[in-house]
Amino acid sequence: MNRSRGKIRPPRRGLATDHVDFDEYWEVLAQSLREIYAKNASHLSFEELYRNAYKLVLKKHGDRLYGNVKKLVGEHLQVVAIRDVKPLLPSSIVTGDVSFGTATTERRTVGTKFLERLKFVWEDHQLCMGMMKEVLMYMDRVFCADHKIPSIYVACMGLFRDHILRHQEYNIGNALNNVILDQIKMERDGDIINRATIRACVYMLEGLYETEEELESQKVYLTSFEKNFILASENFYQKEGEQLLRDCDAATYIQKVDKRLKEEYSRCHDTLSVLTEPKIMKVVDQKLIEANINDVMDMEGSGLRFMLDNDRYEDLKLVYELISRVDSEKKSLKKKMCARLVAIGKEINRSVSTPQISTAAGADGTGDASKPSSTVVSEEKAANNVTLLAIRWVDEVLALKDKYETLWERSFDKDKGIQAAMTKAFTDFINDFERSPEFISLFIDENLRKGLKGKTESEVDAVLDKALTLFRYVADKDVFERYYKKHLSRRLLMNRSVSHDAEKQMIGKFKMEVGFAFTGKFEGMFKDMNTSEDMTSEYKKLLQESDSDYKKGVELSVQILTSTFWPVGGGGENDHPCIYPPEIGAVRDSFTKYYLDRHSGRRLDWRPDMGTADVRATFKGKRHELNVTTYGMVILMAFSELNPGETLSFEGIRAITSIKEQDLIRNLQALAVAPKTRVLIKKPMSRDVRLTDVFAVNEEFTSKFMRIRVGVVATNRAETEQERKDSDEKTERYRGATIEAAIVRIMKQRKLISHTELVNEVLAQMGQRFSPELSMIKKRIESLMEREYMERAEGERQAYRYIA
Amino acid sequence: MSTPSPEDQNSILLVSNDAHTFILRKSSVLISPAIKSMLDKKSNFEEAQFNRVVFKNMNGVVLEKVCEYFYYREKYADAVGDVPDMEIPPELALELLMVADFLCT
Numbered sequence: 001m002n003r004s005r006g007k008i009r010p011p012r013r014g015l016a017t018d019h020v021d022f023d024e025y026w027e028v029l030a031q032s033l034r035e036i037y038a039k040n041a042s043h044l045s046f047e048e049l050y051r052n053a054y055k056l057v058l059k060k061h062g063d064r065l066y067g068n069v070k071k072l073v074g075e076h077l078q079v080v081a082i083r084d085v086k087p088l089l090p091s092s093i094v095t096g097d098v099s100f101g102t103a104t105t106e107r108r109t110v111g112t113k114f115l116e117r118l119k120f121v122w123e124d125h126q127l128c129m130g131m132m133k134e135v136l137m138y139m140d141r142v143f144c145a146d147h148k149i150p151s152i153y154v155a156c157m158g159l160f161r162d163h164i165l166r167h168q169e170y171n172i173g174n175a176l177n178n179v180i181l182d183q184i185k186m187e188r189d190g191d192i193i194n195r196a197t198i199r200a201c202v203y204m205l206e207g208l209y210e211t212e213e214e215l216e217s218q219k220v221y222l223t224s225f226e227k228n229f230i231l232a233s234e235n236f237y238q239k240e241g242e243q244l245l246r247d248c249d250a251a252t253y254i255q256k257v258d259k260r261l262k263e264e265y266s267r268c269h270d271t272l273s274v275l276t277e278p279k280i281m282k283v284v285d286q287k288l289i290e291a292n293i294n295d296v297m298d299m300e301g302s303g304l305r306f307m308l309d310n311d312r313y314e315d316l317k318l319v320y321e322l323i324s325r326v327d328s329e330k331k332s333l334k335k336k337m338c339a340r341l342v343a344i345g346k347e348i349n350r351s352v353s354t355p356q357i358s359t360a361a362g363a364d365g366t367g368d369a370s371k372p373s374s375t376v377v378s379e380e381k382a383a384n385n386v387t388l389l390a391i392r393w394v395d396e397v398l399a400l401k402d403k404y405e406t407l408w409e410r411s412f413d414k415d416k417g418i419q420a421a422m423t424k425a426f427t428d429f430i431n432d433f434e435r436s437p438e439f440i441s442l443f444i445d446e447n448l449r450k451g452l453k454g455k456t457e458s459e460v461d462a463v464l465d466k467a468l469t470l471f472r473y474v475a476d477k478d479v480f481e482r483y484y485k486k487h488l489s490r491r492l493l494m495n496r497s498v499s500h501d502a503e504k505q506m507i508g509k510f511k512m513e514v515g516f517a518f519t520g521k522f523e524g525m526f527k528d529m530n531t532s533e534d535m536t537s538e539y540k541k542l543l544q545e546s547d548s549d550y551k552k553g554v555e556l557s558v559q560i561l562t563s564t565f566w567p568v569g570g571g572g573e574n575d576h577p578c579i580y581p582p583e584i585g586a587v588r589d590s591f592t593k594y595y596l597d598r599h600s601g602r603r604l605d606w607r608p609d610m611g612t613a614d615v616r617a618t619f620k621g622k623r624h625e626l627n628v629t630t631y632g633m634v635i636l637m638a639f640s641e642l643n644p645g646e647t648l649s650f651e652g653i654r655a656i657t658s659i660k661e662q663d664l665i666r667n668l669q670a671l672a673v674a675p676k677t678r679v680l681i682k683k684p685m686s687r688d689v690r691l692t693d694v695f696a697v698n699e700e701f702t703s704k705f706m707r708i709r710v711g712v713v714a715t716n717r718a719e720t721e722q723e724r725k726d727s728d729e730k731t732e733r734y735r736g737a738t739i740e741a742a743i744v745r746i747m748k749q750r751k752l753i754s755h756t757e758l759v760n761e762v763l764a765q766m767g768q769r770f771s772p773e774l775s776m777i778k779k780r781i782e783s784l785m786e787r788e789y790m791e792r793a794e795g796e797r798q799a800y801r802y803i804a
Numbered sequence: 805m806s807t808p809s810p811e812d813q814n815s816i817l818l819v820s821n822d823a824h825t826f827i828l829r830k831s832s833v834l835i836s837p838a839i840k841s842m843l844d845k846k847s848n849f850e851e852a853q854f855n856r857v858v859f860k861n862m863n864g865v866v867l868e869k870v871c872e873y874f875y876y877r878e879k880y881a882d883a884v885g886d887v888p889d890m891e892i893p894p895e896l897a898l899e900l901l902m903v904a905d906f907l908c909t
Contacts, residue, residue, distance in 0.1 A: 036847075046842040046849035047857055054906055127846075134841035141908060 020059040025052045026068055033072055036131050046135065054138040062143030066152065069136065073156045077125070077163035084121055086170055088114045090179060104186060111179040112194050118176060119200040121164065126207075129156050150212040161208045161220060176201060177225050181232050184267070188236060195271045202272050221273060229272070230279055237287035245292050249302035254318045257288045261325075281325075290326045293319075297336050304336050308407065316411035320418075329417055337418070338425035341404060345429030348396045352389040352439075390435075390442035398466050401426065423473070430473045437480035438724075440470050445487040448503060449496045460502050468509050476770040477514060478738070479731050481521075486567045488522060492529050493559060493610060500526075514768055524565035532559040539594055554587045560595070563605075578608045578630075579658045581637040608634065609663060617679065619701045626679065628710045631659050631667045639680070639697050647696040650689070665689045670710050676703070677710040739772055739780045747790050747802035755781075755798040816843070817856040818871065824864030830855075832874040836907040861906065866899055870907070 032049050035041060056065045090110040133140065133153040140151040150158075165173030180201065183193045205221035237260070244253050261284055268277040297304035297319065307315045323330045404422055412418045430436045444467045452460050474480050491497040504526070511519045536557050580588060588606060595604050613633035615626045628636065638648065638656045648656075654664055668689045672680040681698040682689070742765045746758060753761075759777055766772050781800070784790050793799040816833055818826045834840045842851040851857045859867060873890065880887045892900065 042848050042850065042853060044849055045858070046847075046851050047859065050838060050842070051861060051906075131847040134844065134847065137838060137841060137908065138906070 020055050020061070022056060022059075022061045022064060025056050025061075026065065028052055029056075029065075030068070030072055032135075033069070033132060036128050036135075037076055041131060049135045050138065053136050057139050057143050062139055062147070065136075065139055066143060066149070066155075069132070069152055070155055070159065073129075073132075074159050074163055077159055080121055080125075081164050081167045081170070081172065085117060085164065085167075085172055088117045089170055089172070089175055090114050104191060107182060108186060108191065108193065111183055112197060114175070114179055115183075115194075115197045115201050118164075118172070119197060119204070122160070122201075122204040125156075125160050129153055132156075154212050154214060157208055158212055165208070165220065165224075173220075173224060176205075177228050180225070181229060184229070184271070185232070185236065187267070187271075188263070198271050206273055206275075219275075222275065226273075226276055226279070229276065230283060233280055233283045234287060237284055238291075241288050241292050244288075245295055250296045250299040250304070250307070251302060251312065251315045253292075253296050253299075254315060254322055257284070257322055258318055260284055260288060285326050289322045293323060293326070294332050297332065304333070305340050308337060308340050311403070311407070313407065313410045316407060317413075320412050320415070330415070334418055334421040338421050338428075341400070341422065341425040342429045342432075344400060345397065345426065346432060348393060348400065349429065349433040351396075352393045353433075353435075387442050387446060390439035391446055393436075393439045394443035394467070394470060397426075397430065397470060401469065427473045427475065430470065431475045435724075436470075437474050437476055438483045440467060440474065441480060441483035441487050443467055443470075444484070444506060445491065448491060448498055448506070450498070452498045452502055460499075461505070464502070464506050464509060467506070468513060471510070472513065476731075477518065478734065478769045481518060481769075482567065482727060482731065482734075485521060485525070485565075488525060489561075489566050492525060494612075518769070521565045524562055528561050528565060529559065532561075535560060535595075539591060542594065543590075554583055556587050556591060558591060560604075576660055577658060578606075578634065579656065580608075580634060584634070584637070608659075619679070619699065619703075622702070623706070624703060625707045626677075626710055627707065628671070629667060631657070631663055632671060632710055634659065635664075635667055635671065636679070639695075642697070644699070645696070647683075647694045649694050650691050653695065661691075668693075668695065672698075674710075677708055679710075735770060735772060735776065736780060738769070739766065739777055740784060742766065743777075743780060743784055744789055747800065751802050752793055752796075753800055754796075755800070758800060813855070815855075818867060819856065819858040820862050820864040820867040821858075821860050822863050824867060826867060826871045828871055828874060829878075832878040835874060835877055836909045838907045838909075862903055866896065866903055869896060869900055870903060873909075 029049060029052050032044050035044055053065065056062065088110075090107070130153075133151070136152050140153075144151050149155075165176065180198055183198060187193045202221060202225075205225050206219055208220040209215065210218040210220060210223050240260075244256055248256065261281065264280045264284055265277065268274055268280060299306075304316075304319065306312070307319070319333065320330070323333045408414060408418060408422065433439075444464070447463050447467070452463060455463075471477075471480065488503070491503070497503055507519050507522045507526075510522070539556070539558070592604055592606075596602065608630040611630035613628055613630055615628060615633050615636055617624055617626055617636070626632075626636070634657045635653060638653060642648070650664070650668070653659075653668075654661070657664070659667070668680070668682070670677060672678060672682040672695055673687060673689065679698055679701050680695045683694045683696075686693075739762060742762050743758065746753065746761045746765075758781070759774065762777050763772065781790075785792070785800075788803055790800045790802050793801040814830050816828055816830045818828060818833070820826075830843070834843070839857065841847075842849060842857055843855075845852050862870065869892070876890050
């Protein structure tokens with residue numbers, strides 16, 4: 001080889017000199033390409049073909065080469081369309097007449113064959129084009145890139161689209177769509193189809209584009225097949241929705257829908273394209289869920305109501321899931337569920353408000369001898385029954401709450417929105433029932449007096465928490481506070497509380513929930529109890545020191561109550577003095593003096609209506625210790641003055657003791673009527689105490705117990721009708737005062753404020769305790785203006801000014 | 805340069821138009837998309853069957869340089885830092901340029 005170093009030697013076969021005859025080269029190439037189609041590539045030299053194409057491009061014959069290849073491929077595809085595809089075109093489908101008498105199996109076979117042929121033709125085209133593309137690589141790389149035209153592969157894919165799918169004579173693409181739709185319909189109807197074949201054809205549609213830019217959104221699959229599929233599916237599910245609604249119960253309906261969703265999902269992944277998934281899901285969502293779900297939930301005997309009432313967790317879960325698909329807020333589910341919840345809640349409210357139940361449930365304490373004949377007794381008895389009702393109400397509401405809580409956890413995915421809706425439903429029906437604060441307090445009362453005896457700490461905690469759950473729903477917290485105070489005071493004074501720890505625990509829970517302001521008075525009550533104890537012992541010590549005769553006297557135990565903490569109201573000595581026997585009166589005076597010495601400026605009011613006393617008495621030589629009320633003691637002391645056989649009339653007793661008529665009746669009832677504690681006898685013998693009755697000591701009284709508790713007919717725990725009216729009035733008064741206080745507070749701070757602003761402020765401040773009515777606030781504002789705490793601001797509409 | 809036998813599937817025989825033969829590791833020549841396509845078993849052209857490519861447009865000198873480049877390229881493909889320049893005799897430069905274009909390398 002002659003090589004002269006240092007010079008750049010021109011290539012052997014120069015560019016200009018070597019003439020290339022296009023036709024000659026092309027003929028070779030064309031022949032080879034045909035061989036490729038005929039699967040005879042094995043005896044072709046790639047290098048030769050490649051070099052030929054290279055030369056043609058190099059010699060500026062690129063465009064002719066490109067055109068000729070396209071023409072060759074196009075001609076071949078036309079042959080393929082007629083020779084290979086056309087014979088298998090399913091005629092019935094081409095005409096669009098799917099229902100034309102052909103049996104499903106036959107249609108399926110014909111369809112599948114057609115799809116398989118198309119799949120074969122496509123795969124062959126892809127294979128051959130792949131090889132040609134490689135042979136013509138130099139053309140693609142140099143000619144196509146320079147001229148910015150699509151690569152030969154892309155161009156030939158377009159040819160396939162035009163010559164096969166959009167064949168001028170036989171609408172192969174249309175037939176393909178129809179066959180696939182037909183097969184999918186078969187599958188939806190429960191037949192088995194060859195998914196893989198369809199998948200292959202969908203691959204083909206996905207591999208083809210409308211234009212040679214090959215835009216993702218221009219896939220033939222999307223432009224020609226998908227919209228037909230969605231349309232067909234819409235029709236199908238429209239009909240199916242109507243049919244299912246007619247034929248199925250709610251549970252079946254939602255299960256079918258769920259199955260359809262899963263089917264469509266797997267269809268998109270196994271048969272069609274994942275691109276379609278969101279779209280077809282939307283069709284199912286719309287046609288099967290959105291359109292019908294309300295009807296389904298309303299289905300008589302199997303709808304939402306049935307599912308809720310019968311704890312159909314799985315079904316409800318499905319309902320929830322389906323609704324979540326179409327409405328992220330699940331409005332209709334929430335609405336319907338809450339409606340049912342409120343309905344049940346109101347049913348519970350009604351069941352405890354019906355009067356005949358309240359008398360039927362009289363299995364408490366007082367014994368069967370004292371049938372409710374006297375008005376007082378029957379009222380007391382009703383009050384007892386109310387306790388039972390209260391407990392039943394609380395239990396039922398809690399059971400309902402538990403039930404829905406479980407549903408919420410198991411079926412509703414702990415959905416926050418649903419929880420809020422449920423809370424609202426509970427709040428609605430609990431506050432719809434005006435006795436709910438009283439009932440909840442009674443429930444706690446009952447448990448703290450009896451129910452919690454012998455329970456472990458965690459059990460106690462659980463019960464208290466239950467009560468707290470309901471407490472949270474109560475809007476009128478002030479009403480509850482009043483009842484709780486009343487019940488708590490009775491527990492403390494009568495020493496009925498099971499455990500002070502539990503009491504404190506409950507108060508602690510309230511404090512956590514609504515703050516110190518709410519529980520301050522409860523805590524004050526506890527403090528009073530402690531100081532009382534200290535004071536009693538201190539007083540006793542003082543007496544012992546000053547009086548050596550002390551032992552003979554009356555032993556006094558005091559409970560000093562701060563009147564603002566305790567719901568004691570009127571009824572003390574200051575309202576209605578009681579005449580004590582002298583020995584008692586002396587002790588009373590002695591303690592009053594002791595107390596007032598220690599705390600000057602205070603006022604001490606004695607409450608004989610609330611205390612108890614232990615009295616020793618001898619019947620038939622047997623000594624008994626009678627535990628009676630203070631009034632009871634005063635009455636018995638009156639009898640102890642008498643000689644054997646002497647009697648006292650009702651009026652006589654009243655004159656001696658000056659006890660109020662109602663209290664007197666009540667106490668005499670206990671002493672002279674109740675069979676086990678009948679230490680007095682009464683003439684005439686009857687079950688109720690009349691003003692004309694005459695009483696004497698029952699010398700024949702016997703009891704096997706040494707110590708006898710004379711219960712004044714049930715220290716009423718629940719309120720009687722009259723009491724309730726009173727306490728409602730009290731509430732109104734109290735609220736009025738609270739609102740006024742709030743208004744003044746706000747005015748003092750703001751000086752000038754518009755009406756709406758003021759009302760809103762008041763509402764915000766009161767919200768924790770109760771929800772005041774607007775009319776009430778207005779009234780209070782007017783009242784304050786009358787009393788010149790504030791005035792209408794001049795020149796401004798609807799505004800007030802504070803008057804200092 | 806190791807000399808793998810042409811029967812070995814991991815090696816390849818390259819032949820120039822003046823009948824010089826070069827046996828190369830197959831992995832090295834696959835750098836050229838053109839040669840890679842030639843050896844594609846799927847399309848199964850002559851070259852793929854016999855593991856042998858004849859380049860009618862290259863003489864031994866050029867092909868030798870091409871082979872040298874293949875190995876050079878493979879050796880330093882993943883190298884970081886300094887890579888020594890490959891020596892190209894100026895008189896071959898133009899011809900090699902055309903061959904490179906032909907082989908798409």
